[in-house]
Amino acid sequence: MKSHLDTNVIPPSRQREAPRAGLTWIGQSIKRVEDPRILTGNGGYIDDFKVPGMAHAAMVSSPHAHARIVSIDTSRAKALPGVIGVYTGEDLASVVDPCPSFASPPIPQTAIAVGKVRHVGEVVAAVVAEDRYIAEDAAELVEVEWEVLPANVDIEASAAATGDALLHPDDRESNVALDESFNFGPVEEDFAAADHIIKRRLRWHRSSAQAIETCGVVAQFDPYKGGYTIHCNSNFYNFIPFVIGGSLRVSPGEMRIVPKLAGGSFGSKVFSHKIIILTAGLARLAGVPVKYIEDRLEHFTNSDSHGSDRLYDAELAVDKDGTFKSLRFTVLDDYGAYLQFGVGTHGNAMAQVTGPYTIGSFGMRVKAVLTNKCQQGPYRGFGSEVTNWLMERMVDAAANELGQDPLALREQNMIKPDAFPYMIPTGNIYDSGNFQKVLAEAKQMFDLDGWREKAKKMRAEGRCVGVGVATCMERSVYGPTEWWSLNNKETPGFTLTSTPESISVHFDPSGKLFVTLHSPMVGNSPETVVTQILAERLTVAPEDIVFNYSDSQSGFNGVGPQGSRFTAMIAGACVSASIKLEERLKRFGAHMLQRRPEDVELRNGMVAVKGLKDQEKSFGEIALTSSFFRLSFPDGEEFDSGLETTAVYDHPLSTDPDEDRKHLGIFYPIVGHICHIVAVEVDPGTGKVEMLDYAAVHDNGTIVNPRTLAGQVWGGTANGIGTTLSEQFHYNSDGQFTNPNFAEFAMPTANEMPRNFKLGHVETPSPFTEYGIKGGGEGGRLGAPSALTSAIEDALSDHGVKITSLPVTPPVLRGLIRDAEQMAAG
């Protein structure tokens, strides 16, 4: 049968290291290599860094959601002793152009507002002073005259706004920045033929990662060379020079961007280009090195990293026997005032939008709506956390309407283990999986049957106890077509298709293996996983591996930790480097052993003659000899001294989107699977939810380090719990952000976490990555909201409460219960 997917051909696997049992280092929970320096206070975060003569910046932030800047008087601020300079948007524009954008056509954004402000917290002027205290004093003295404009807060109202309420009237005649529709497969036909259509309106509210460290930059401008040196905590520093060079009016090579250890990112520091451009521009204007570290208020209101904020009208077509046929929805997404990454968060969601289920077609209309809020950026899940929740909500809704058991309905529609690689309607593939095994493991770990009985009994006693099960996908190893594949195909923008990762390695003469990473650490464990993979592949002792991080000039291609890609991608680079280094080790070692290279092998840090015990040379001896005793080897460049190599690994499996967007190609194919099961009790009088029991089983393919993976799952689950129960940014009807602080934006503390968390793993290796490794950085947040929502709804099934919006804070949940009580009372 002809299908819209026929043109999307799966390329052959480039895997070199097959998944296998009996590995020495891969699979061990070794202690993290990174930790001792961090534990003793020597991590080296951006605010720990200083340079001589460095000044400090503070911002004048907009108190209005939407207003024209009539005038700015900086004279009092400039007169304050200790102030070096005070700069407006016009001043900055003399040295800096607008920020880069993945939206096409772009929505112009400047690092300091010019002409008008579009959200509370947007910068209208910047002060550079001797210290941050004085800079803040001066910021208070800047006087701005405003002409307040209508604030767009509601997503649907903003989509219909006109006149003065338009955010970008010079560029767009509407606050809808993008409105595109897609049909992947025979959506209309499938819906027309289906027995039931399940409809839900679902709302997912805005929050953000709020890493405990904010974003920061130390920038220096060299007026003689015309370039910048920029220290920052961006996770993407090897791409950034190219992206921001245009804004800073220098060629990428004229910038040296030096990464610092980031105190958490979860997506929020993926680019952070605006703060880099801002600080660099200030350093140039002020003529001194400038440090700017966002304070918490600025990070909340202006860091361009708010998460998804979506309104869905979704439909699931189901046959009467429970078979899922098709899924479609219209989604409005409140992107805030700008659109830095286009609708990349929806592109991302296309990787796994139909979940672990066999659904033949999928349709979508996506509308990116601009409002007077801080703009969106990445947050753990990058949009797929919402569609996971949507899919699971729709399955629960279908079960409810068809009178079926929600778990049985899931099992009935789940992709079978022999169906991989499995192509979903959007064109992405699921490389491998065994969803049934994950579910079985989770059921057993949780004692699902026992709990369901228990919950029933407790409900009979009048308690509101329920159990929720979620079976979700965790796509990993992202490909960058997600940034642009949903753009209008006439104006696709910058159609990036590379996401490489690389590594440089060399043995020093003492036999230590020096490794240079070209991506920073953000709280992941790059040195630990590289240690384990190199130790595995080269038989080098872990304690003999030494780490460095390159800067953007000394470094090579690297995209960094994001999109659950780093471990799988760096493993590829490690294998490539190991192959090259092994070849050299063997060549030098064999010569020293007076053997042919094909007669030797790597063994416990030695080049050893195959089959013989004491015929061996340690890597140290070979390194020393190859470094200092050139005459011990034959002439010829293959014996050039030293043992070093640089290796790049490109995305293991991606294809282009179809030109007419009948499919989006393969872009996020290394998929994990997760099952979360949770039991909750709701206090119906207060709306408080208590987690009684929790089990999570994740399949992330071959595991490099079980403990660090567990840390990722735990942490992601904590984020998901916050997203579900307590975290929401509140903008009032004037566009004021009313809870930009840690006291009122309620991230879970240790007290809010479940007491009986059980974590299990299934390992279904990828046939496409080295050793079968899959990513695992986002799964917790991709699964927890669905399971918790289901459990709460189950607990309140006697009240008839339906949950269609997150978060369900106690006031929200109590409100739903109150409505249900009033309805029941007539």
Added chain:
Amino acid sequence: MKPSAFDYECPTDLNAVLAMLGDTETETSILAGGQSLVPMMNYRLAAPERLVDINRLPDLDYIREDAGFVAIGALARHGEIKASELVGRHFPMMSEAYDWIAHAAVRNRGTLCGNLCHADPASEMPALMQVLDATLVVAKATGTREVTAQDFFVGTYETVLESDEMLTEVRIPIPEAGTGWGFEEVAMRKGDYAWCTVVATLRVVEGRIAAPRIAVSGVGDAAIRLGAQEETLAGAEPTSAVFEEIAAAAAAAVNPPNVEHISADYRRDLLRSLLPRVLSAAASRVAA
């Protein structure tokens, strides 16, 4: 988020503090634990011209028993009060409540007197002090006066303290033997400011409730006693039906703030749900 500049004084003598407070030319704030004031200063929501740091005043960190009451000095920290055997013995409700108030590092610095002067409408201790019938000793250069906890709180961040006055001591009468107590609160997270706190003490004499005291915070611009409900409760039987009725009346009587996302209805619902739990806990503790 750095504070504005201020003049700093750190007297070692209470009279010097009171003299500085009497100098009304300079806008002065007392710095005790600083756990509410300094965040506001960091946000520049507060910018006093002068801070008078009282942390070096001698002999003000006491928690001691006196004639029928326990006296707590201006520099007694929450953490010390929470851990105090004396407080635990006489006012177990305070020890229990402190589990829900902030977190260890904040309790290590914050003081009870500072907390009361801050008068956050969502704070727990203003309600507890009213239920426990505390007396607050207020000093100024010309002498001292005593104010009952019930009269002390005026509104949001507002008390009867004049700018030249300082709260130096809280006196909490030791309850009569057999007094039962209850405490409940609901906050987003444990340790957060509560959306609603309900506290009560009562006795049961010959099967009837005697001397009931109920206070709530979070449901108005200051913590308040529920006088009308106390009157209804006095002499009634300690049954759940009575408690439910009292709670319904209380919920109808209060006038909570209606702020976005935490509606007045929700706070009323909390009071409605928590009050019966508090009263039955109090009644059961009488029996114990």
Added chain:
Amino acid sequence: MNKKAISLTVNGRVREALVPPRMLLSDFIRHELELPGTHVGCEHGVCGSCNVVVDGKAVRSCLMFAVQANGTEITTVEGYDTAEGLHPIQQAFWEEHGLQCGFCTPGMLAAAKELLAANPDPGDDEIREAISGNLCRCTGYEFIINAIRSAAKAMREAEIQKTLQPA
């Protein structure tokens, strides 16, 4: 605005300085004493990253002015490890994977240090309570709780060893 002279002991070393009264203790420790291990996460007293131990008690250094620390004894994360190596709590955080990005870690260590000084054998709920004033966005806390439990055990065993040794 006049600067005030202060003298205090930080990690066993006497430090003297002239500070503006408004300088936060966190800024003083980080930028004047150049001890960067004390981290600043929120500057409004909620996240706990800036916790240091002042006269034996964990406190928020963003809610204290440096001038108030005159005469105190302060321990920061830089003062925990010894010539023999990591402090047992640090060691346990390492072994139990109690940190990812490490930004909240110094504050967690301060909270753990105070807890274990007062309670050498805390239950899990006591540990949870003790660190509940410290926000961590990476770990979900479970491995931090494991680390503190394990540190407590190691420290108790070290105490026993010490008492068994001949004087």
